[in-house]
Amino acid sequence: MWKCSLPAAALLLATACTQYPSGGSLRLHTDMAEQPGFRAQENPRALPPGAVARDWDAPLSPEAAAKLKNPEPAGEAAVAQGKTLFRVYCTPCHGASGKGDGTVASKITRPADLTSAKYAASGDGFLYQAIREGSGLMPPQAESLSNRERWQVVHYLRSLQKP
Numbered sequence: 124m125w126k127c128s129l130p131a132a133a134l135l136l137a138t139a140c141t142q143y144p145s146g147g148s149l150r151l152h153t154d155m156a157e158q159p160g161f162r163a164q165e166n167p168r169a170l171p172p173g174a175v176a177r178d179w180d181a182p183l184s185p186e187a188a189a190k191l192k193n194p195e196p197a198g199e200a201a202v203a204q205g206k207t208l209f210r211v212y213c214t215p216c217h218g219a220s221g222k223g224d225g226t227v228a229s230k231i232t233r234p235a236d237l238t239s240a241k242y243a244a245s246g247d248g249f250l251y252q253a254i255r256e257g258s259g260l261m262p263p264q265a266e267s268l269s270n271r272e273r274w275q276v277v278h279y280l281r282s283l284q285k286p
């Protein structure tokens with residue numbers, strides 16, 4: 124048989140009950156509303172002072188872009204990876220062959236023929252900048268492709284341009 128002294132019961136009750144943060148009713152258990160996670164619409168945590176972005180895409184001047192060299196080592200792996208990315212992000216407009224005959228092409232200005240002599244003669248940095256910042260009607264692809272991936276796509280474009 125249970126015997127319970129009054130002070131012990133009061134102590135038990137005091138530790139088991141908490142005030143719900145929004146005020147109001149007394150609840151026996153805390154629930155998911157009380158957790159350190161972000162709430163809907165709440166701003167993410169502010170950056171610590173002095174934080175430096177690792178992969179920040181400041182707009183490039185055409186002169187600065189022209190000087191860029193492709194830091195991604197050339198080779199089959201880079202071309203294969205570039206091809207996979209091109210198929211996802213560029214083919215809808217530029218077409219699988221890169222000639223500007225993608226399915227979206229008929230709905231907008233005809234996208235550039237990336238296999239043309241003009242783009243074969245342009246520098247890696249020019250192609251990289253076009254991917255990153257867009258050009259004319261072409262939207263920037265900076266959010267879809269990481270820095271490394273953009274250079275892999277440049278390698279693939281070079282392979283498309285080979286006769």
Ligand code: HEC
Nearest residue numbers: 212213216232233234235250253254258259260261264276
């Ligand atoms: C929404 C359609 C669309 C997508 C997606 C797209 N492009 Fe384009 N791209 C265009 C159009 C349209 C042009 C021609 C721009 C103009 O003349 O206004 C163009 C032009 C270009 C140029 C030439 C830029 C210049 O200044 O001459 C390059 C290089 C290029 N695209 C590469 C790519 C690559 C690589 C991808 C994928 C990572 C890509 N584009 C994705 C539509 C697109």
